Amino acid sequence: MNMSAIDIAGLEGGRVNLTSKQLDELEARLEGPLLRPGDEGWDDAVLIWNGMVAKVPALVLQPTSAHDVAAAVGFARDHRLLLSVKGGGHNIGGTSITERGLALDMTRMRDVTVIPNAKLAHVGPGCLLKDVDRATQKHGLATVLGFISEVGVSGLTLGGGLGYLTRRFGWTVDNLEEVEIVTADGEIRTANRHENADLFWAIRGAGANLGVVTRFTFHLHEVGPTVYGGLIAWPFDRAEEILRAYRRITTEAPRELAVWLNLLRAPAAPFVPEQWHGERICALVVCYSGDLGNVDDVFAPMRALSDPVVDLLQEQPYTQVQSYLDAAEPKGNHYYWKTEYAAELSDRLLSTWRDLAAACPIPEAQLGILHLGGALNEHDGDDGAVGNRDARYACGVIGIWNPDEPEADTFPQWVRDAWKRIRPFSTGGNYINFQTADEDEERIWATYGANFDRLVEVKKKYDPDNVFRSNRNIAPRTRAGNA
Numbered sequence: 001m002n003m004s005a006i007d008i009a010g011l012e013g014g015r016v017n018l019t020s021k022q023l024d025e026l027e028a029r030l031e032g033p034l035l036r037p038g039d040e041g042w043d044d045a046v047l048i049w050n051g052m053v054a055k056v057p058a059l060v061l062q063p064t065s066a067h068d069v070a071a072a073v074g075f076a077r078d079h080r081l082l083l084s085v086k087g088g089g090h091n092i093g094g095t096s097i098t099e100r101g102l103a104l105d106m107t108r109m110r111d112v113t114v115i116p117n118a119k120l121a122h123v124g125p126g127c128l129l130k131d132v133d134r135a136t137q138k139h140g141l142a143t144v145l146g147f148i149s150e151v152g153v154s155g156l157t158l159g160g161g162l163g164y165l166t167r168r169f170g171w172t173v174d175n176l177e178e179v180e181i182v183t184a185d186g187e188i189r190t191a192n193r194h195e196n197a198d199l200f201w202a203i204r205g206a207g208a209n210l211g212v213v214t215r216f217t218f219h220l221h222e223v224g225p226t227v228y229g230g231l232i233a234w235p236f237d238r239a240e241e242i243l244r245a246y247r248r249i250t251t252e253a254p255r256e257l258a259v260w261l262n263l264l265r266a267p268a269a270p271f272v273p274e275q276w277h278g279e280r281i282c283a284l285v286v287c288y289s290g291d292l293g294n295v296d297d298v299f300a301p302m303r304a305l306s307d308p309v310v311d312l313l314q315e316q317p318y319t320q321v322q323s324y325l326d327a328a329e330p331k332g333n334h335y336y337w338k339t340e341y342a343a344e345l346s347d348r349l350l351s352t353w354r355d356l357a358a359a360c361p362i363p364e365a366q367l368g369i370l371h372l373g374g375a376l377n378e379h380d381g382d383d384g385a386v387g388n389r390d391a392r393y394a395c396g397v398i399g400i401w402n403p404d405e406p407e408a409d410t411f412p413q414w415v416r417d418a419w420k421r422i423r424p425f426s427t428g429g430n431y432i433n434f435q436t437a438d439e440d441e442e443r444i445w446a447t448y449g450a451n452f453d454r455l456v457e458v459k460k461k462y463d464p465d466n467v468f469r470s471n472r473n474i475a476p477r478t479r480a481g482n483a
Contacts, residue, residue: 053094088152158207205386224318256290
């Protein structure tokens with residue numbers, strides 16, 4: 001195929017003109033397709049979850065192997081092209097696509113190989129969470145992944161990763177055994193605690209800055225295939241009671257129990273009584289992965305709250321719990337949120353949370369608290385770049401709206417104002433995967449805290465020219481700006 005010349009975004013800004021000969025030479029080195037606008041498969045390749053930050057690249061390469069990735073990285077480096085990597089395309093900040101750049105769409109690398117006896121899974125970089133959960137649950141095994149099944153494994157993992165199993169087994173990267181990765185020099189490397197250990201340390205929380213991972217190897221745990229969970233909700237006028245009960249339940253919970261809190265308007269869903277559609281509620285989304293014989297005792301504090309609007313708690317497949325919230329975050333909507341980690345739920349934080357939910361003008365917004373703590377708190381602060389070993393909750397003001405929402409222009413500012421009210425309760429850290437595109441460098445520094453300067457040194461070693469910058473970027477320089 002003879003490709004015509006094209007202008008593409010350059011690494012330092014401006015445009016780079018790629019000749020038809022250069023493009024043909026690249027294509028000749030690839031097994032996977034190189035797509036341009038209008039080609040078959042283009043629309044799916046550039047589709048991302050958050051419509052608010054959608055962009056259009058100049059070219060999309062769909063690699064089928066680490067060698068394809070190495071060829072693409074080398075080409076982008078040599079020609080100083082702006083490069084991005086799309087795993088699942090679910091990042092709130094839209095980092096997986098750069099405007100007029102070269103995008104790697106990893107969807108053709110979607111294999112999962114489970115080794116049950118070793119409790120390991122080798123996972124391709126194009127996999128979604130559901131791909132891994134379905135494969136590992138055939139053997140009654142699971143690793144720590146997120147709680148929306150359409151999320152990409154790559155982005156989730158490289159930012160640290162959290163989910164219902166975090167309380168039992170730590171951050172996702174605490175369960176990462178090894179990666180195969182293409183670094184900025186185009187080399188294919190293996191990184192683990194013994195080989196390229198400095199790179200492996202950095203990958204565990206800041207991995208998008210260091211290269212393109214072409215294979216993940218995760219440690220698996222005995223989980224499911226049946227767990228107890230689902231959703232239970234009460235009227236918002238009981239918010240003070242429910243919030244205090246939530247604090248008590250989560251403080252006393254066994255590690256096998258994870259409870260997400262959402263203050264929101266009830267959706268017009270079949271499982272919600274019609275008279276509650278659009279009304280404010282207090283909802284708990286629950287996953288208990290322990291001994292099902294203990295369900296009555298574990299859930300007694302929740303059942304004692306009585307008279308719920310909705311009660312869908314039951315035994316069900318773990319894979320079903322993992323996809324329970326998918327419908328709440330459809331692709332193409334506009335998403336804008338702000339989040340913080342918290343070490344506790346003080347009276348002031350809970351009252352602020354209730355007041356914000358009562359005043360929220362965004363019809364589909366959620367004020368969510370994720371129940372963390374447990375195993376993640378037992379690792380040293382420098383065990384992986386991810387840090388944040390003091391986090392016990394993640395609190396988020398989550399704005400969601402349709403693209404044609406008439407009041408949409410006012411919603412981001414409301415979220416920012418609400419965020420200012422919750423920041424005093426923060427540990428000072430935050431989750432890199434929850435950062436929006438408009439957050440500044442100080443937020444990145446806060447994510448990594450004491451680990452940041454060490455990260456810069458690893459970045460200098462493996463990506464001194466900052467080829468991998470379409471991310472929450474750690475530039476190869478100090479905070480003072482020195483190289």
